[in-house]
Amino acid sequence: MIKITPIQEAYKKKIERQEKLKGLKFKCHGSCAYTGEDISPGCYGCFYSDAYHRGFLLGRDVGLPNVCNRDCVYCFEPHIVRQDYMPPEEFSLGGEWQRTIQDYLAEEKQMITTGSKMQYYEFTGVCEPLFYISILEEFMRFFRNVVDQFMGTKGWAKVYTNGTLLNLDNILRLKDSGFDEVRVHLGATNFSDTVYDNLRLAVKHIPTVTVETPSWPPHRGKLFEMLPIIHNIGVKHLDICQVEIVSKAQLSRIEKALGNIELYQAFYPVMDDGGLVEDIMREVLDRRYTYSVLDCNGFVKQSRSALSTHSYWSVLNRKYPPEWEQHRYKRKLRTK
Numbered sequence: 541m542i543k544i545t546p547i548q549e550a551y552k553k554k555i556e557r558q559e560k561l562k563g564l565k566f567k568c569h570g571s572c573a574y575t576g577e578d579i580s581p582g583c584y585g586c587f588y589s590d591a592y593h594r595g596f597l598l599g600r601d602v603g604l605p606n607v608c609n610r611d612c613v614y615c616f617e618p619h620i621v622r623q624d625y626m627p628p629e630e631f632s633l634g635g636e637w638q639r640t641i642q643d644y645l646a647e648e649k650q651m652i653t654t655g656s657k658m659q660y661y662e663f664t665g666v667c668e669p670l671f672y673i674s675i676l677e678e679f680m681r682f683f684r685n686v687v688d689q690f691m692g693t694k695g696w697a698k699v700y701t702n703g704t705l706l707n708l709d710n711i712l713r714l715k716d717s718g719f720d721e722v723r724v725h726l727g728a729t730n731f732s733d734t735v736y737d738n739l740r741l742a743v744k745h746i747p748t749v750t751v752e753t754p755s756w757p758p759h760r761g762k763l764f765e766m767l768p769i770i771h772n773i774g775v776k777h778l779d780i781c782q783v784e785i786v787s788k789a790q791l792s793r794i795e796k797a798l799g800n801i802e803l804y805q806a807f808y809p810v811m812d813d814g815g816l817v818e819d820i821m822r823e824v825l826d827r828r829y830t831y832s833v834l835d836c837n838g839f840v841k842q843s844r845s846a847l848s849t850h851s852y853w854s855v856l857n858r859k860y861p862p863e864w865e866q867h868r869y870k871r872k873l874r875t876k
């Protein structure tokens with residue numbers, strides 16, 4: 541059964557849980573709730589409007605099918621499930637695509653008043669992005685050789701993966717392409733040993749390795765088992781996302797799997813996790829694990845979507861906090 545909770549009740553419950561959690565920190569006027577030193581720089585772009593986001597849904601955005609080797613109950617949309625998919629070898633983004641992006645960037649740059657925005661290149665999708673690794677390489681050649689130069693700053697590039705194909709060969713290809721961050725969705729494999737092994741390899745080569753996995757109540761036990769393991773591996777950040785509902789098919793699957801679900805409105809309809817995120821954060825603080833934990837809840841989505849419009853909200857969140865500014869200036873390219 542689906543229960544829709546009024547936002548007054550849902551927000552009150554969320555705020556009460558947050559208030560009980562000593563050590564919880566906030567940025568972005570409360571939208572960014574986290575523990576630890578700082579969240580991943582790959583997340584900054586969701587909170588402040590001096591960020592310039594270029595997100596690509598691999599598969600759909602490049603005209604290829606959405607193919608994944610997993611079939612998570614909470615996956616956003618239906619997709620083709622294949623274990624051994626290879627995109628057509630002759631497929632390439634092509635010069636026309638690159639020219640279109642360049643023209644678009646030229647237009648956008650006219651509108652950038654500061655002239656020194658930090659860019660984020662993000663690759664995700666209702667697919668396993670590493671099936672498209674040669675396309676990722678092509679994207680990154682273009683972003684590093686053309687877009688970075690054009691913008692004057694080395695953009696932060698991150699890719700999401702369920703970790704099954706994160707073998708040494710692919711890790712080195714991501715590294716050589718200039719990726720700053722890999723985000724691994726451990727829940728997709730029910731926290732498999734193979735993916736933990738892949739994480740161990742990835743931390744040796746990729747500058748920032750983050751675990752990003754949902755606060756899916758059936759994963760509670762596995763999530764708690766994961767906490768010391770990723771600490772020992774050397775993962776820098778843990779991003780726990782609340783399950784957001786984006787399609788009817790997804791909602792039906794979740795209802796079938798869980799029986800009862802409680803939703804509330806925070807940009808998307810968001811599934812209440814019963815306090816799982818705060819429980820995880822408390823455990824991480826108590827055990828002094830070194831990675832940060834971000835509560836990537838509906839308020840984050842709200843913040844990010846507001847930034848993509850020229851709303852008053854984006855005026856409120858126009859400037860990075862000083863510690864984030866520093867990060868950006870370190871990535872400025874030398875200009876002749």
Ligand code: SF4
Binds near residue numbers: 665
């Ligand atoms: S790994 Fe990601 S894309 Fe694949 S089924 Fe799970 S949620 Fe969907």
